[in-house]
Amino acid sequence: MKPPSFSDVDPYVESLAASNPSIRFIGLPQVDPPSPEVYNGQDGFISLFVESYKPHVRHALTHLMSPGSNADTVRVAGMVIDLFRTSMIDVANEFRIPSYLFFTSTAGLLDLMLHLPTLDTQIPTGIELKDAETELKFPTCQPSSSVLLA
DSSP: OOOTTOTTHHHHHHHHHHHOTTSOOOOOOOOOOOOGGGOOHHHHHHHHHHHTTHHHHHHHHHHHHOTTSSSOOOOOOOEEEEGGGGGGHHHHHHTTOOEEEEOOSOHHHHHHHHHHHHHHHHSOTTOOGGGOOSEEOOTTSOOEEGGGGO
16 A cells, blocks of 8 residues: 555565565555545545555455465465554454554553543543643553643
8 A cells, every 4th residue: 555655665665575575565556546525634535545445455365365366375364554544454354364553653652542541531521631630640651740731
């Protein structure tokens, strides 16, 4: 899955493939980026762009996993997905293969993200986090003032 403006990805992927023969990289067909009239902001663009790749990912998995295809049939151990491609978890589930989320940030941010739903239940309804004036406690971090997150 190659974003429209990333032309220098191919040489990098080729060098990775050459140095890691046990990992197979599969190129997917280019898709047209979504038209600006159908999305609102970068999040909308990314979401629609990733959605447009679902049929290609399904086809690639079907081809990889089907006996009798021209390609070597392989056992797909799982799909590694980043935060921008979580909608691909649906495709992995269709094929009954596990999906693994690759979190490309620090452990502290991961702790914050995983703890936010709990934190949300601790702050009274109608009060914004920045106005809570309370000490926030995260399982793996030092206590912080809610003002720091504003």
